[in-house]
Each structure stands twice: as C-alpha cells, then as structure tokens.
Amino acid sequence: MTASVQAALDLRLVVADMDGTLLDEHGQVPDGLWPLLADMRARGVLFVPASGRQYATLHREFAHAAEGMPFIAENGSYVVRDGVEISSDPLDGAFVRGVLVALDELAADGPDLGVVVCGKRSAYVSRTDDAFLGEARKYYAALEVVCDLAAVDDEILKVAVYDFGNAEQQTAPHLSRLRSDKNRVVVSGVHWIDLMSATADKGAAVRALQSALGITPAQTAAFGDYLNDLEMLDAAEWSFAMADAHPEVARRARFQAPSHREYGVVTTLTRLLAQQA
Known part of the structure; x- marks a missing residue:
C-alpha cells in the first residue's frame, strides 16, 4: 500500500x-x-x-x-x-431489442463488433468466428450460439459489446445516445462496453x-x-x-x-x- x-x-x-x-x-x-x-x-x-x-x-x-x-x-x-x-x-426486453438494432447499424458503418446477450441461465452469441468466440469464452462459461439474439428467451442482465479496437474511443461515443434514466452504458475494459440497467x-x-x-x-x-x-x-x-x-x-x-x-x-x-x- x-x-x-x-x-x-x-x-x-x-x-x-x-x-x-x-x-x-x-x-x-x-x-x-x-x-x-x-x-x-x-x-x-x-x-x-x-x-x-x-x-x-x-x-x-x-x-x-x-x-x-x-x-x-x-x-x-x-x-x-x-x-x-x-x-x-434485468433489462427491459424492448430496450434489448433496440440495442441490438443500433449495434447492427453501427457495425455496418465499420467498427468490428461482437455482441453477447447475457441472461441469467446463459450468455448468447450469434457471431461464430474464432477471434470473437475466443474472447467471449474467456468470460462466459455458459455460452450458447443462437440464430437470432433478439429471440432469446431468458431474463437479460446485460448486453456486452466487444470492440476489436478501442471501446472507449471508438464505440462508446456512438452508444451514448442509448443512455436514459432506465439504462446506462459502461466502459468495462479496453475492448468491452456493457449496456445495463441504470440502477445496476x-x-x-x-x-x-x-x-x-x-x-x-x-x-x-x-x-x-x-x-x-x-x-x-x-x-x-x-x-x-x-x-x-x-x-x-x-x-x-x-x-x-x-x-x-x-x-x-x-x-x-x-x-x-x-x-x-
């Protein structure tokens, strides 16, 4: 000390x-x-x-x-x-669906992003390349690959975004518009951003x-x-x-x-x- x-x-x-x-x-x-x-x-x-x-x-x-x-x-x-x-x-389901749409739009403009929808029972991904899955598996022992993240049937605690660049500089500014009195955007590492309840x-x-x-x-x-x-x-x-x-x-x-x-x-x-x- x-x-x-x-x-x-x-x-x-x-x-x-x-x-x-x-x-x-x-x-x-x-x-x-x-x-x-x-x-x-x-x-x-x-x-x-x-x-x-x-x-x-x-x-x-x-x-x-x-x-x-x-x-x-x-x-x-x-x-x-x-x-x-x-x-x-947990997060509101409508907010989760809105986040997934926003992330699809953002990724279409260039940033290389991977998304993990984090539920109580498991975490869920739809991206299956080794580079992203290797990062996701470091943090999510219970991980399921699904076709449609928006269709996951679980209580959703968090949406985690992996930015292959610098999350704080590259992706966080674009996601700031999703903040509200009910939801927050948190930079949790060099590459990770979490979207979660404002009170969590x-x-x-x-x-x-x-x-x-x-x-x-x-x-x-x-x-x-x-x-x-x-x-x-x-x-x-x-x-x-x-x-x-x-x-x-x-x-x-x-x-x-x-x-x-x-x-x-x-x-x-x-x-x-x-x-x-």
Missing part, C-alpha cells in the same frame, strides 16, 4: 474485481490467494469476486472455495450465494450484500482498476485502486495497491489482515 492505513480494522467483507485487479498477467487467480481465503474464512471475513463475467464463469474459477462465497456477476446486475439469488437487475452497478451489488449480511462500509474493502469499479469503491471505506488503474479510478479510491502483476490484492489483503490480527 502506498498510503498509510492507520485506523482500527474490523474487516468483514472484501470485494475484488477480476481482470486487471485480482488476476495476474496471465489471467489466472494468484496461487497466494487460496491460503489467504482459508485464513479469511476462519476469521469470518467474506471474499467476493466482482466482475463483468457471468456467474457460471466466476463459480468455475472458485469452484473449490465457492461454498458460502457470494459472487457479484455481470457488473453487479446479478448477485448469487450458494446458488441463491441475493439481487438482480457493482456498488449497488455491494450495498445489497452489506444490507443482507449486516455489514457496514467501514467493514468493507474493495479493489478495482477500471471505470466499472467506481461505484464499488464508493461503497467501501477501504477502497484500493491498483497501481496501473484508470486515472479516474485512482482519483476516486482512498488508497493504492500494487499492480495485479505484483499480486497487489493478495499482498495488500495480507497486510490488512495482519493489522486486524
């Missing part, structure tokens, strides 16, 4: 983004996390992965430690613990967990690196931006953790738990 943490700790909830935060440079959960999770469980501290990834993917990543572990999936629009839904915030974000998910579990922001630590982590950091008094975080994330967080390449979540949590002990 580059900032001094002096206040007394009563840590009960730790929430960590995945890509660019918890996962190492190879996209793997650091080996050092597993013994730390056992220590946290013994202390009564809950660890919560929070990601744009779907629940099935997160559960697969943490399969041997998943018992009792809450998961914040789909950028906060779906929160599940032991298979039981804690909260969800990782911060809302953390607050739902805090309410369900009787945990306060003062008992919560959060780690993030990108724009879709901002509200999550706001929900925790112990908020950490990774060393190579987006500049807005670095401004918003109270503290800084080392880069994910230096296992910043693991090293910072180890220090926090030692201080609590």
Whole structure:
C-alpha cells in the first residue's frame, strides 16, 4: 500500500474485481490467494469476486472455495450465494431489442463488433468466428450460439459489446445516445462496453450484500482498476485502486495497491489482515 492505513480494522467483507485487479498477467487467480481465503474464512471475513463475467464463469474459477462465497456477476446486475439469488437487475426486453438494432447499424458503418446477450441461465452469441468466440469464452462459461439474439428467451442482465479496437474511443461515443434514466452504458475494459440497467452497478451489488449480511462500509474493502469499479469503491471505506488503474479510478479510491502483476490484492489483503490480527 502506498498510503498509510492507520485506523482500527474490523474487516468483514472484501470485494475484488477480476481482470486487471485480482488476476495476474496471465489471467489466472494468484496461487497466494487460496491460503489467504482459508485464513479469511476462519476469521469470518467474506471474499467476493466482482466482475463483468457471468456467474457460471466466476463459480468455475472458485469452484473449490465457492461454498458460502457470494459472487457479484455481470457488473453487479446479478448477485448469487450458494446458488441463491441475493439481487438482480434485468433489462427491459424492448430496450434489448433496440440495442441490438443500433449495434447492427453501427457495425455496418465499420467498427468490428461482437455482441453477447447475457441472461441469467446463459450468455448468447450469434457471431461464430474464432477471434470473437475466443474472447467471449474467456468470460462466459455458459455460452450458447443462437440464430437470432433478439429471440432469446431468458431474463437479460446485460448486453456486452466487444470492440476489436478501442471501446472507449471508438464505440462508446456512438452508444451514448442509448443512455436514459432506465439504462446506462459502461466502459468495462479496453475492448468491452456493457449496456445495463441504470440502477445496476457493482456498488449497488455491494450495498445489497452489506444490507443482507449486516455489514457496514467501514467493514468493507474493495479493489478495482477500471471505470466499472467506481461505484464499488464508493461503497467501501477501504477502497484500493491498483497501481496501473484508470486515472479516474485512482482519483476516486482512498488508497493504492500494487499492480495485479505484483499480486497487489493478495499482498495488500495480507497486510490488512495482519493489522486486524
């Protein structure tokens, strides 16, 4: 930690983004996390992965430690613990159909885009080339190929757009017109943009967990690196931006953790738990 943490700790909830935060440079959960999770469980501290990834993917990543572990999936629009839904915030079907039309029109003008319609049961794609499917399968363990995305019969939590260029610079400006008081457009990575409910974000998910579990922001630590982590950091008094975080994330967080390449979540949590002990 580059900032001094002096206040007394009563840590009960730790929430960590995945890509660019918890996962190492190879996209793997650091080996050092597993013994730390056992220590946290013994202390009564809950660890919560929070990601744009779907629940099935997160559960697969943490399969041997998943018992009792809450998961914040789909950028906060779906929160599940032991298979039981804690909260969800699905999209209106008419909005989803309008988004798909707008994306077809945008792609026709040049940007190379892939679309994932993210439901509670599965994620759905219609594009089948290896380049796009390879990216989609990194984040969606339950993935179905369908002929018509608009005909998917599922509760839709999010529409994720993969831009083979720079999503924030190339595609996000064109999608901004889809924002409303009911829906939002979030840049969630260099190549990804998520369209979701205006009231769905990782911060809302953390607050739902805090309410369900009787945990306060003062008992919560959060780690993030990108724009879709901002509200999550706001929900925790112990908020950490990774060393190579987006500049807005670095401004918003109270503290800084080392880069994910230096296992910043693991090293910072180890220090926090030692201080609590």
